[in-house]
Amino acid sequence: MRDVAVIGTGLIPFGKYPDKTLADLGWPAVKMAVKDADIAPAKIEAAYCGTALGGMMAGQRILGRVGLTGIPIVNVENACSSSSSALRQAVMAIRSGEYDVVLVIGVEKLTKFGGGTLPLEKEDWEVSQGLVMPALYAMRAQRYMHEYDLTPAQLALVSVKNRRNGALNPDAQMRKPVTVEEVLASRPIADPFTLLQCCPTGDGAAALILCEAKLARQYRSDPVRIAASDLTSGKYTPGFRDMTIPEITVRGAKEAYEEAGLGPQEIDVAEVHDAFSIAELLYYEAFGFCERGSAGAFIESGASAIDGKIAVNPSGGLLAKGHPIGATGAAQAVEIVRQLRGECGARQVPDAKVGLSHATGGGISGFDHGVCCIHIFTR
Missing domain, CATH: 3.40.47.10 (Thiolase/Chalcone synthase)
Known part of the structure; x- marks a missing residue:
């Protein structure tokens, strides 16, 4: 399998943003990651978005704000591991040769619940x-x-x-x-x-751009390998x-x-x-x-x-x-x-x-x- 490197990162300050939507939180982190990687958005071939409680089509809602649509977008829910699981999916997609450049997003807006402990499944x-x-x-x-x-x-x-x-x-x-x-x-x-x-609890978003390792130095001199x-x-x-x-x-x-x-x-x-x-x-x-x-x-x-x-x-x-x-x-x-x-x-x-x-x-x-x-x- 091919090696994978990180070439771009983005993160908004974590906090409470009751007046912002999930997409409002997510797109600035994506924009930062794209700028950090110094890559044309058209080079991004797929996106994986992790959110536990963000609702349907979170990735599409976010990427619609920055015009990054028409690519495969996969939304991943895995509780507190949602965006690390999205990262895992992106790694495997590049390792397998399916894509060369992939975007990963993690996003959540917990202020919509008004405080208290995380809502868990009552059927448990x-x-x-x-x-x-x-x-x-x-x-x-x-x-x-x-x-x-x-x-x-x-x-x-x-x-x-x-x-x-x-x-x-x-x-x-x-x-x-x-x-x-x-x-x-x-x-x-x-x-x-x-x-x-x-x-x-609070709100936040983070993003990473992953690239096949041999191509990574086309974008930056210090890519970080995912071992x-x-x-x-x-x-x-x-x-x-x-x-x-x-x-x-x-x-x-x-x-x-x-x-x-x-x-x-x-x-x-x-x-x-x-x-x-x-x-x-x-x-x-x-x-x-x-x-x-x-x-x-x-x-x-x-x-x-x-x-x-x-x-x-x-x-x-x-x-x-x-x-x-x-x-x-x-x-x-x-x-x-x-x-x-x-x-x-x-x-x-x-x-x-x-x-x-x-x-x-x-x-x-x-x-x-x-x-x-x-x-x-x-x-």
Whole structure:
């Protein structure tokens, strides 16, 4: 199969845009990606648009605004992994030889719901009993704290680190640094989580232009190669499951590392799915960044800071950058590509050569998560 590279990125600042439509959010990110790639729009052969709650024909609605129509447009829904799954589809289309240049879009407008937790399917029996996402992750946190003596202060450090990073990111929704004391004193949500340990909802859009690797240098001198693109679904487990192990991410990480021919020790920067503070800690272990049960000590040591052993969520992650769910996967990829190009200013990870993005989607009874999508990028 052919190699694939990213030649263009676009991202609008995440936030709340109640007066804008989904298309209003999406087309500026597309325009930025086209400009960044220095490519004629007519060269784009197909588009894949990821959105979870954006309604029908999201890609057509967005691309109609910029006159990029008459090409194959595929709309992808895969919960919080929607746009990373769209990215995966685009990668496979270029690898197979079907297309040479493809556009990927991630977009979501959550302000239309007026706040609160994400709307899940009421036909699911756990959801109908009130197991919304904050409650589910709170159960994971409680079990991990019990098993491994994780302290509330260590748990709060995830929010402190990511809010510090978000303050350096002009595209982040939350840009005010916080202290451990402020995190722990914020409004209780689901024990042990307080408000500042839960990602904010909002609106956003991101876009990438992918190209067959041999052609990529026709457009820019520093294309970023996609070394692995892995998508897997959860395994249905109706009985007991260990909530301290995100099995789907452990399995997906192993597959992605094998595809890229790399290991965790070679990852310089990672954007992982920190929807709640405990999630980032679990993913340190799932990706092999630290040993099982040592995630609290790992973050406390500064190992996951921008200048640490491996920079995790330098964008601010979902906790600070925000989580407009359908846009998240594409936005994570944009951050990694820009990091590998050295374009991230005050939050730039020193000499980053290999990066990883990771998005999961959950909210189904019997599953650890429903889907997990992981990409590894190299320069």
